[in-house]
Amino acid sequence: MRFLLIGIIVASTTAGEVLQAAGMRRHGEIRDFRPGAIRRAIAVLARNRFVIAAVAAMAVSFFAYLGLLTIADLSFAVPATAVTYVLETVLAKYVLKEHVSWLRWAGASLVICGVALVSL
Amino acid sequence: MTHEHARLRLKTWLFAVVVVFSNVFGNFFLKRGMPPALASPLQYITVLFHPWVALGVLLMVVWMLTRMALLSWADLSYVLPVTAVGYVFVAIVGKVLLNEQITMQRWAGIGLIVAGVALVSGGSAPQTAHPRPQAGTGQ
Numbered sequence: 001m002r003f004l005l006i007g008i009i010v011a012s013t014t015a016g017e018v019l020q021a022a023g024m025r026r027h028g029e030i031r032d033f034r035p036g037a038i039r040r041a042i043a044v045l046a047r048n049r050f051v052i053a054a055v056a057a058m059a060v061s062f063f064a065y066l067g068l069l070t071i072a073d074l075s076f077a078v079p080a081t082a083v084t085y086v087l088e089t090v091l092a093k094y095v096l097k098e099h100v101s102w103l104r105w106a107g108a109s110l111v112i113c114g115v116a117l118v119s120l
Numbered sequence: 121m122t123h124e125h126a127r128l129r130l131k132t133w134l135f136a137v138v139v140v141f142s143n144v145f146g147n148f149f150l151k152r153g154m155p156p157a158l159a160s161p162l163q164y165i166t167v168l169f170h171p172w173v174a175l176g177v178l179l180m181v182v183w184m185l186t187r188m189a190l191l192s193w194a195d196l197s198y199v200l201p202v203t204a205v206g207y208v209f210v211a212i213v214g215k216v217l218l219n220e221q222i223t224m225q226r227w228a229g230i231g232l233i234v235a236g237v238a239l240v241s242g243g244s245a246p247q248t249a250h251p252r253p254q255a256g257t258g259q
Contacts, residue, residue, distance in 0.1 A: 020188060021196040029193035045188070058184070063164060069154050082207075085200055092197035100197045103243040108197070110236030111204045117229025118207060 002072050008064040014087045016057030021096055023050030082115035125245070128193065132246045135190040136202055139183060144209040146179030148217065194246040201240040207233050 027048060030041055045051045068077050089108045093100045153172025158164055167173050190199055208230050214220035222230075 021191045024188055024191040027192055030189045066164060067158065069151055070158050088200055089197050096196055098195045098197045099248040104197050104240050107201045107236040107240035110232045111201045114229040114232030114236060115207055117232060118211060118226050
């Protein structure tokens with residue numbers, strides 16, 4: 001059961017975050033943080049298809065995560081979802097067309113090894 | 121251009137800090153407030169009104185909004201490793217507030233995460249300098 005939930009969490013988190021990044025990059029840099037401007041930005045983003053799909057995927061991920069927390073410890077739940085780092089960095093390069101320098105690959109690899117050590 | 125660079129870096133750091141801490145404490149309050157089991161689908165909704173869970177959810181909303189703002193200018197492949205420093209704080213929160221043990225292996229993992237975060241945050245600009253639709257930064 002916990003591995004089914006982790007599978008759901010990993011798939012929906014990865015999809016959600018890549019869609020979110022795609023949507024936010026299309027929106028462009030947010031520069032104005034006055035309350036009115038934030039409201040307007042949220043109103044614009046609420047009509048952004050990438051953001052809508054991202055929120056849907058992340059809602060699935062959130063409720064699966066709540067379910068996981070009831071049957072597993074936080075120290076298992078949080079690190080087990082770190083698999084998403086690998087998937088998302090690969091998708092950042094090939095789908096979002098980011099320039100993933102060797103420094104970022106090295107950093108991401110260290111983080112993944114570290115997360116594995118913390119969780120095992 | 122260097123001024124623009126510094127502005128973006130400062131803004132990135134500021135948002136990364138909020139993203140990390142809202143996530144760490146959001147997780148902590150969620151775990152603290154969750155009952156041992158969720159018996160029915162309805163309970164997935166009603167549990168949201170439990171005070172600790174509600175606080176956790178509120179922090180997760182802050183986390184999501186600040187993270188979205190951060191992603192509006194910073195690369196996903198930059199944000200991911202940099203915000204991973206949250207794992208370190210989760211371990212520390214576990215030790216301080218929940219009396220969890222941090223073994224040698226965990227300290228080693230924490231060291232690797234910190235090294236990875238330092239490598240990415242110190243070594244590369246947060247933004248890929250390729251032309252993006254509507255970005256209008258005039259590269």
